[in-house]
Amino acid sequence: MASKALQLDKIKSDKRKKVTIVQAFKTIIWPRRNLVFVGLVLIVLSRLAGLVLPLQSKTLLDEVVPSNDLGQLWTLLAIVLGAIVVQATTSFLLTRILSVQAQYLISELRAQVQKKVLSLPISFFDNTKSGALVSRIMSDVEGVRNLIGTGLVQLVGGTFTAIISLVLLINMNALMTAFVFIPVAIFGFVALKAFKYIRPIFRKRGVINAEVTGRLTETLSGIRVIKGFNAEDQENKSFEEGVERLFQNVKKSLTATALMTSSSTFLLGLASTGIMGIGGYFMMGGTMTTGEFLSFTLLLGFMIAPIVQMSNIGSQLTEALAGLDRTQELMNMEPEQDDRLRPERLDALEGELRFDKVNFAYEEGKAVLHDIDFNAPKGSVTALVGSSGSGKSTIAGLAASFLTPESGTVWVDGKDLSKVNLNSYRQHLGVVLQDDFLFEGTIRENILFPRPNASEEQLLAAVKAAYVNEFTDRFEDGLDTLIGERGVKLSGGQRQRIAIARAILADPKVIILDEATSNLDTESEALIQKSLAALVKDRTTFVIAHRLSTIRQADQILVIENGRIAERGDHDDLLEKKGRYFDLYTYQARI
Incomplete structure (x- = not known):
């Protein structure tokens, strides 16, 4: 029934697996609206400062140079330099405020997901690889940095810049602007289609990455079994197959991204070629000055660059939402x-x-x-x-x-x-399992695990009761001896006595x-039977x-x-x- 319950949970999760940008806005962006607003203000200032150079270029060629006015030239340079300082300052503040906040959000989400995972029933862990869970906790939330970080703000800022530039371009020359707008609209259509295609690929990538990570974790944990059976080749083959699946997934997303990039290169290059022709014709006809053409060309770059950038940011946001899809699956599961x-x-x-x-x-x-x-x-x-x-x-x-x-x-x-x-x-519960788990660290830390604040007297009493001191007294560092991952540096009997000492210190009722x-030899078993007799006294015990x-x-x-x-x-x-x-x-x- 446990596995059936898991299947039902999965079906429920699948029905609500896609996180919309509206949901992401409500749960992630809106609670941090003050920081996001500051970021928006900064990027608007940055983009407005960026428009100074193309606009002042027209003034330079059409007014300052023909009049040989050095005073006006110095004024113009001061304005441009001031704009550059504003851009540099806002860029630093954007990174300092939003990128740091994004990394804080990632750490916060990881903690929440890990807390959720530990709240799930044992049956869930029986059906899920630990390595896969590590991948989901550590990797799936990474993409949110593009939601709260500079990614989303740049998307909004890019849109703002493109709109302002479009208005200025129409004001300069409506015919040339209309010619540019057609290939830009086509590119936007292609990009939207590509994002729809990419999102399932990113989602599948998270699944594959979790599977590959899970298998790798198992391989490293079972290295003695692998070497003992001379099974390195089959493990290598298994990992290579997983890596190949991951590569094929990445290749699909790169293909879609390449399509967007090449489309933008072709369509926007086509627009630039047309602008050169139309602009040259107008300048030869005397209806457009050199300064106006240069200013128009620079503004055109300010309109097109954010659009191209938005395609990359769109991919990042798509990846972020795909990661949140998988994170939400875990968060929607019923806790134990x-x-x-x-x-x-x-x-x-x-x-x-x-x-x-x-x-x-x-x-x-x-x-x-x-x-x-x-x-x-x-x-x-x-x-x-x-x-x-x-x-x-x-x-x-x-x-x-x-x-x-x-x-x-x-x-x-x-x-x-x-x-x-x-x-x-x-x-009130204590457990001592056949293959009891010990954490990497010292013997002391493992025994203190159920009661970290226990006194030294209580610790030593548990150590003596489980006859742990029988072997720790021979170690140079005693209870502070490092035991390696899962207690690999100890014998089976020594690990078992540490587990029993841990249970004694916990002082459970059941x-x-x-x-x-x-895992004990005859001599150790005789010692442990004495300690177990003391352990089970006045306690309800299942053996x-x-x-x-x-x-x-x-x-x-x-x-x-x-x-x-x-x-x-x-x-x-x-x-x-x-x-x-x-x-x-x-x-x-x-x-």
Whole structure:
């Protein structure tokens, strides 16, 4: 059912996947309207200052030079120099204000998307590559710099400049302006068509990039397996195929961009050629001065340049919206904690859990658990045993609130766990997994992970209880020893003891132990069994165990087969029944 829920989420997301410029304006631009307004003022000043040179060029050729007026020449140069200073100053301020704000927005969005991703249910992560999520968090939001940064402002400023230039050109010579306007209009039509074609390409690029990044992350994480099986060639081939798909996608967008560029070059070049002919004809006829022609030509550049620039900015905005499409998919997903569906809070936890006719399926029609019904009293130890794939980890996942029953109820202290606020429950939860995850950093940082503000005495007590000091005392840096990514510099048993110390320091009321001693040698296991005995005291504990010798003292043992409770009782009772547990235990004893 979890995967079906994901599919439904995807369908809902697909229905609203396209972010319009209006939505982007409301959510991104409007909240920062003051900064954007300042940017618009600056770019208008910059563009108005830019018009000074073409207008003063006419004055220079038609008035100053013929009259040999040096005073007027100095005045003209001062005006042009002042305009250049204004352009330089506004350009600096635009970059300083808007570009910095754009980068701040990117960091803000990344934080929001990461926060959203961490709020999603475990089932989402089971179906999504971590590398792909990294790409979506880090890359998809990059394009927004063109919305709040200089991109959008330049688009507006370019439009303003083009309109002002068009008015001045019409005032100078309406016939020549009309001749130019036709190819410019054709170019605008081609550009709009190209943007419509490019946006799905940019969107697909984000998907491909996430897939390639995800595979690369897996490859680097599993480097020992790859080298151990001499599988470098097949990994290289897989990555090359992904890179090739990315290249083909980029090639499509470059083709569309090249079409716009070549269209602008041809059409605007055609217009320039026509202007030379018409202008030459008018100058030979005496109806246009040299200064007017030069001024017209320069103003024409001021009208055309923003239009060409707008095509590039349009591509950037299209890419930004495509990235926001994918970001919105994540942001629209339902979080694991929904205050409307989970209003109950557990201010204190006794730790009594009860499964009441619980059924669960990861996929519709493929039930994993059937009518699971048992009670785990406060402070008791419940062991889950059975063959691989029988449903033990699923029961533990339900007890940890990682999963929600398809039907039936998991009760905690008499409250329906599916209606309990997850934070209020999980603050009392501790987990020690078979392949427990350690973060890159020091041993100290990993043990302190659940309680960063724990005292040194509490830390050392947890270290001693889990016998971590048995090996850290031999390290030069002790607890401050760097352990590498995922604790790669430590043995399996050492990693497991750190994970147990972390759980002891968390001081939970409910503990999930999934093969907590599986990675330990016989000597270490004996030590850990002592620390686990202290850990589980007065705490409700669920133990998943294949090594049945580790659960002899459990209050109740549930034998899970094919998603059902086949047998239940304590160790001695189950041996007397000579059923499935007896078979498993005697088989292991012979081994």
